Amino acid sequence: MTATGAPLRRRLPRIPDRFAALGAVIIVIVVLASLLAPWLAPYPDDPNPLESLQPPSAAHWLGTDKVGRDVLTQILYGGRTSLFIAAAVLAVSAVVGVTLGVVAGYAGGWIRDMIMRVTDVFLAFPALLLSLALAVVLQPGVNTVVLAIAVTWWPWYTRLAASVAASISTRSYVDAARCLGVPAPLIILRHVLPNSLTPVLVQISLDAGGVILTAAALSYLGLGAQEPTAEWGLMVQQGQTLFTTNWWVVTFPGLAILVTAFAFNVLGEGLRNALDPRRAVK
Amino acid sequence: MIEVRDLRVSYGGRVVADVPELDVREGECVAIVGESGSGKTTTLLSLLGLTTDAEISGQIRVCGVDVLTAPPRRLREIRGARAALVMQSPQAALSPATRLGVLMRRALRLHGRPATEPAMAEAMEAVLLDPALLRRYPHEISGGQAQRFAIALAIALGAEVILADEPTSALDVTVQAEVVGVLRRLRAERGLALLLVSHDLALVSTIADRVLVMKDGAVVESGPAPEVLAEPSHPYTRELLEALP
Amino acid sequence: MTMLRAERVTLGYGKRPVVHDVSLDVTEGGVGLIGESGSGKTTLARAFLGLLSPMSGTIWYGDQTLKSVDMRKFRKDVQPVFQAESLDPRMRIGSSIAEALPRAARSRVGELLEQVGLDPGLAARRPHQLSGGQRQRVVIARALAVGPRLLILDEPTSALDVTVQAKILDLLAGLDTERLLITHNLAVVERLCRTSHVLFAGRVVESGPTADLLAKPAHPYTKALRDAVPKLGGPPPEARGRTEAVPAATGCPYRLRCPLSVPECEQAPPLRALESRQVACHRAEEVLLT
Numbered sequence: 001m002t003a004t005g006a007p008l009r010r011r012l013p014r015i016p017d018r019f020a021a022l023g024a025v026i027i028v029i030v031v032l033a034s035l036l037a038p039w040l041a042p043y044p045d046d047p048n049p050l051e052s053l054q055p056p057s058a059a060h061w062l063g064t065d066k067v068g069r070d071v072l073t074q075i076l077y078g079g080r081t082s083l084f085i086a087a088a089v090l091a092v093s094a095v096v097g098v099t100l101g102v103v104a105g106y107a108g109g110w111i112r113d114m115i116m117r118v119t120d121v122f123l124a125f126p127a128l129l130l131s132l133a134l135a136v137v138l139q140p141g142v143n144t145v146v147l148a149i150a151v152t153w154w155p156w157y158t159r160l161a162a163s164v165a166a167s168i169s170t171r172s173y174v175d176a177a178r179c180l181g182v183p184a185p186l187i188i189l190r191h192v193l194p195n196s197l198t199p200v201l202v203q204i205s206l207d208a209g210g211v212i213l214t215a216a217a218l219s220y221l222g223l224g225a226q227e228p229t230a231e232w233g234l235m236v237q238q239g240q241t242l243f244t245t246n247w248w249v250v251t252f253p254g255l256a257i258l259v260t261a262f263a264f265n266v267l268g269e270g271l272r273n274a275l276d277p278r279r280a281v282k
Numbered sequence: 283m284i285e286v287r288d289l290r291v292s293y294g295g296r297v298v299a300d301v302p303e304l305d306v307r308e309g310e311c312v313a314i315v316g317e318s319g320s321g322k323t324t325t326l327l328s329l330l331g332l333t334t335d336a337e338i339s340g341q342i343r344v345c346g347v348d349v350l351t352a353p354p355r356r357l358r359e360i361r362g363a364r365a366a367l368v369m370q371s372p373q374a375a376l377s378p379a380t381r382l383g384v385l386m387r388r389a390l391r392l393h394g395r396p397a398t399e400p401a402m403a404e405a406m407e408a409v410l411l412d413p414a415l416l417r418r419y420p421h422e423i424s425g426g427q428a429q430r431f432a433i434a435l436a437i438a439l440g441a442e443v444i445l446a447d448e449p450t451s452a453l454d455v456t457v458q459a460e461v462v463g464v465l466r467r468l469r470a471e472r473g474l475a476l477l478l479v480s481h482d483l484a485l486v487s488t489i490a491d492r493v494l495v496m497k498d499g500a501v502v503e504s505g506p507a508p509e510v511l512a513e514p515s516h517p518y519t520r521e522l523l524e525a526l527p
Numbered sequence: 528m529t530m531l532r533a534e535r536v537t538l539g540y541g542k543r544p545v546v547h548d549v550s551l552d553v554t555e556g557g558v559g560l561i562g563e564s565g566s567g568k569t570t571l572a573r574a575f576l577g578l579l580s581p582m583s584g585t586i587w588y589g590d591q592t593l594k595s596v597d598m599r600k601f602r603k604d605v606q607p608v609f610q611a612e613s614l615d616p617r618m619r620i621g622s623s624i625a626e627a628l629p630r631a632a633r634s635r636v637g638e639l640l641e642q643v644g645l646d647p648g649l650a651a652r653r654p655h656q657l658s659g660g661q662r663q664r665v666v667i668a669r670a671l672a673v674g675p676r677l678l679i680l681d682e683p684t685s686a687l688d689v690t691v692q693a694k695i696l697d698l699l700a701g702l703d704t705e706r707l708l709i710t711h712n713l714a715v716v717e718r719l720c721r722t723s724h725v726l727f728a729g730r731v732v733e734s735g736p737t738a739d740l741l742a743k744p745a746h747p748y749t750k751a752l753r754d755a756v757p758k759l760g761g762p763p764p765e766a767r768g769r770t771e772a773v774p775a776a777t778g779c780p781y782r783l784r785c786p787l788s789v790p791e792c793e794q795a796p797p798l799r800a801l802e803s804r805q806v807a808c809h810r811a812e813e814v815l816l817t
Binding site for chain 1: 573576577578598599602603605606607609610612613614615616617618623626627666669673
């Protein structure tokens with residue numbers, strides 16, 4: 001019964017909390033390293049054919065690639081691209097998705113039905129496929145990647161925000177505002193939106209890793225960032241044929257993707273647990 | 283059944299409950315009365331060692347087990363079986379995807395008791411519930427039924443004392459009357475001891491033999507219920523009584 | 528004088544009605560809507576506030592329907608007082624109250640807080656920094672800000688400690704507004720309402736002067752409610768009939784719970800006049816006598 005269950009549940013969140021803290025630390029390191037790439041990178045971001053395919057050594061900690069670029073330098077610069085893509089995609093998706101979502105959730109009725117039908121249409125396409133199609137039609141490049149992923153990403157935020165906003169809209173403080181004659185747009189802006197944001201923030205953190213992976217996949221397919229832009233997925237794509245002979249060219253950018261995606265995920269999970277009222281400790 | 287001496291529960295040096303003496307004998311009903319923040323729930327939880335991160339001093343004996351020094355295995359024996367806890371909203375504590383019958387059977391096995399159909403039906407009937415309800419899921423029963431099921435679970439496990447935290451305050455008055463009726467009957471027929479935590483003095487006056495009035499973590503008054511309620515000696519008890527509508 | 532009137536109102540969410548064909552007047556001297564969870568009392572309150580349109584029937588405000596009335600004026604006249612939780616958790620107290628005021632009158636926030644017995648300094652706090660009683664006072668202050676004639680109070684004290692409850696009731700009793708009070712607490716109704724209506728399963732089963740209803744209930748449900756309330760030093764509260772029986776879909780909705788149920792109860796009893804009240808029960812005369 002409750003007698004034995006209660007204390008156990010209260011002790012549990014601590015373990016994931018440590019993971020979340022680890023995730024946050026990794027993210028801070030990755031972001032700082034990327035921002036400070038021009039100062040931290042041991043070599044300039046240029047090809048040097050004389051140094052091509054050097055294994056990891058004291059001079060090149062993570063080795064060099066086919067055209068002789070230092071892999072560590074590339075990862076630092078590539079982080080800027082990957083993080084920019086993640087930030088841009090999530091910003092666009094969240095702004096568009098949440099705006100439509102809170103309107104749908106508050107208004108209900110035919111307005112909600114209409115907005116949700118539109119999101120359903122976008123959700124009906126497999127995300128990667130739609131991104132692929134867009135990337136083919138437009139010029140490949142970082143901006144195309146952002147646009148392509150954002151187009152398939154925002155509907156999730158609409159759904160999330162709509163369901164949260166619908167539940168917030170039934171709260172008595174929203175009814176009280178309606179009874180005071182506050183116009184609907186102001187009620188959404190003042191009451192519904194601010195109180196709906198928490199789960200969205202959690203979702204953004206959970207999604208960041210996914211966006212980086214999707215962007216990497218597009219690059220890997222040759223539809224994302226193009227040479228000479230450094231980007232993790234592009235590095236993996238270029239290094240894959242060399243895996244058996246020069247493993248470092250593909251392994252280290254792959255690890256960078258993995259670790260960053262993982263860090264965002266555990267941070268998101270931690271945030272979700274911390275903010276979930278059912279798991280909150282008094 | 284319950285014997286408490288010089289109990290002091292504190293969090294980070296701040297005393298939240300200070301109970302010099304609290305005894306509940308077989309077949310007796312003792313009520314702890316107070317408003318939010320009075321420490322009444324903390325006191326109740328500490329009796330089963332369910333307060334986390336709290337510093338507890340004093341002596342607590344529940345069903346003959348010294349709660350503060352007993353090994354975890356001994357504690358599990360009394361928790362949920364010999365001393366059952368009934369909370370304000372039991373539905374939240376019932377796993378939503380499990381039928382009530384399965385829940386009860388598991389609880390019985392966990393405590394090494396025979397989980398036979400007749401035993402389970404008898405426990406249900408003791409709380410005036412139709413044994414057919416055992417086939418339902420928790421969300422398919424009402425709040426009052428869930429509360430009585432929690433009590434039935436305690437009965438099935440052979441509870442000698444029930445510790446109830448505001449067991450009826452989330453219920454409608456007519457349903458509350460029914461749950462209180464069940465508790466009174468079990469007391470009379472089975473000699474069940476009852477420790478009740480409540481904010482409702484009127485309700486307490488109709489069921490409790492003895493009353494402890496708590497305010498800000500301290501017991502301000504205690505004694506036989508009729509005396510305390512008819513001639514309160516502490517101004518706070520008087521204030522509580524006057525506030526009754 | 529009647530301020531609000533429900534005329535044969537049926538209310539529901541989606542297609543399922545939860546209030547069936549209810550007619551009642553909100554008159555002076557305080558009106559109580561008594562019922563347990565699921566009785567439809569809060570749904571009815573939402574309809575009176577114009578937050579929910581009736582599936583059928585009409586809500587009248589004076590000689591106009593809620594559909595045709597000037598909502599700006601209606602919102603100034605009729606305000607809700609919900610539970611203390613009806614404050615936006617992220618908003619400062621002052622902003623919550625100021626939301627009710629025109630820009631030029633924002634300075635009145637302090638005055639309003641004083642009117643409900645609070646320190647004007649609390650305006651800078653957020654709801655979680657206040658006690659339950661203080662929050663409930665803020666909710667009242669917000670409703671009073673627009674100068675309403677009628678307050679619709681939905682369980683204004685039921686989440687509060689008893690000593691706090693008593694003080695909030697004092698405050699409410701001292702206000703010079705009319706009130707419609709929605710509650711399950713008979714004692715609160717007794718104090719604040721001259722007239723009461725008892726709801727069961729979305730239907731009015733008994734209406735009349737509050738004092739008469741509580742002294743001599745004519746409906747078995749009113750009687751069950753009254754007898755279930757524990758009284759200080761009184762006998763243990765009594766449960767009459769089976770409380771878990773669901774309301775009957777046909778005939779008298781209370782008949783499956785009712786200890787007096789007879790075959791005749793399969794015919795829905797009409798609401799009829801009996802002494803000072805209206806009651807919907809075939810055996811009301813007998814209930815009155817017991």
